[in-house]
Amino acid sequence: MREIAFIKQNKEKWLEFEQAIFGKTKKNPDDLANLYIQLVNDLSYAQTYYPKSKTVVYLNYLASNIYQRIYKTKRTESNRLVYFFKTEVPLLLYQYKRYLYYAFISFFITVIIGVISAKYDKNFVRLILSDGYVNQTLQNIKEGNPVAIYKSGSNWGSFIGITVNNLYVGMTCYIMGIFGGIGTFYFSLQNAIMLGAFQYFFFEQGVFWKSVRGIWIHGSMEIFGIIIETAAGFILGASILFPQTYSRLNSFKIGFKNSFKIFLSTFPFTIAAGFLEGFITRYSIDMPIWLSSFIILGTLISISYYYLFYPKLVFNKNSNH
Numbered sequence: 001m002r003e004i005a006f007i008k009q010n011k012e013k014w015l016e017f018e019q020a021i022f023g024k025t026k027k028n029p030d031d032l033a034n035l036y037i038q039l040v041n042d043l044s045y046a047q048t049y050y051p052k053s054k055t056v057v058y059l060n061y062l063a064s065n066i067y068q069r070i071y072k073t074k075r076t077e078s079n080r081l082v083y084f085f086k087t088e089v090p091l092l093l094y095q096y097k098r099y100l101y102y103a104f105i106s107f108f109i110t111v112i113i114g115v116i117s118a119k120y121d122k123n124f125v126r127l128i129l130s131d132g133y134v135n136q137t138l139q140n141i142k143e144g145n146p147v148a149i150y151k152s153g154s155n156w157g158s159f160i161g162i163t164v165n166n167l168y169v170g171m172t173c174y175i176m177g178i179f180g181g182i183g184t185f186y187f188s189l190q191n192a193i194m195l196g197a198f199q200y201f202f203f204e205q206g207v208f209w210k211s212v213r214g215i216w217i218h219g220s221m222e223i224f225g226i227i228i229e230t231a232a233g234f235i236l237g238a239s240i241l242f243p244q245t246y247s248r249l250n251s252f253k254i255g256f257k258n259s260f261k262i263f264l265s266t267f268p269f270t271i272a273a274g275f276l277e278g279f280i281t282r283y284s285i286d287m288p289i290w291l292s293s294f295i296i297l298g299t300l301i302s303i304s305y306y307y308l309f310y311p312k313l314v315f316n317k318n319s320n321h
Contacts, residue, residue: 010042014058054244058245090313090314094312100228119200124197125201128197129194141205146207146210162274163271170225178236178237181237182237183233184233216296220300221276222273238255239251
């Protein structure tokens with residue numbers, strides 16, 4: 001069947017789904033469950049025959065939302081916070097997965113730009129990081145501890161200050177998405193270029209691996225979190241630029257609600273990153289290589305699994321119900 005015929009055949013049914021999802025008509029739980037089964041069948045058909053079409057995106061969006069409506073009508077003893085992280089956010093991540101890909105691709109490209117800029121312009125690192133930071137770090141390198149700057153301040157003071165700053169940075173990155181996603185991209189570009197220049201600086205000084213052992217103890221979660229916040233900002237911007245079948249206002253409301261939930265999901269990781277930077281990073285030079293490597297890989301695997309692999313598992317599980 002051609003895609004246009006498939007759409008015409010099911011258009012009225014899908015409009016009924018929209019009304020059920022967004023409260024224009026009232027449905028009992030059994031009716032909602034029946035609609036959900038029909039919708040999943042349509043989604044499976046579309047994924048098979050029109051895998052790259054907007055129809056798949058649209059049906060995937062409806063399926064995710066109608067599942068959430070079904071859940072809300074059920075009596076459950078599950079904790080709301082547990083459901084939020086265990087089911088609701090992963091389903092949203094799967095629904096908007098292409099925006100995660102956009103965020104990762106744009107971030108890594110601009111990191112490479114930062115590396116190249118630092119390599120071919122000797123003043124670029126000082127321009128980005130400031131003379132004071134560069135001079136202090138050069139002195140620390142001479143003394144054998146390139147990440148000694150993380151030892152400044154008390155453990156608790158550093159933890160609180162760093163965490164508050166990172167939460168503010170993440171919020172700014174996300175909210176800038178209201179400018180059609182361009183603001184988020186610009187903010188992300190600044191951070192990515194800085195990261196690229198920052199790491200090349202340590203490479204140029206011959207202490208790259210020492211810096212990795214220290215910085216990425218907390219950096220794995222911190223940087224990953226910024227990328228997810230960038231994706232949330234892109235979702236917010238896209239809801240304004242591309243309303244699809246909705247009015248621009250309704251599209252923005254839906255986009256804001258869903259993207260804000262994804263943004264909120266980064267908080268535990270941002271707080272964990274602040275804790276590691278305040279309490280652990282300062283001891284990275286003195287700890288065994290295996291321990292610092294274990295922390296870095298452990299944090300990277302945990303956050304990667306949650307945002308990149310777990311959503312697919314949750315979606316498949318709920319699609320089979």
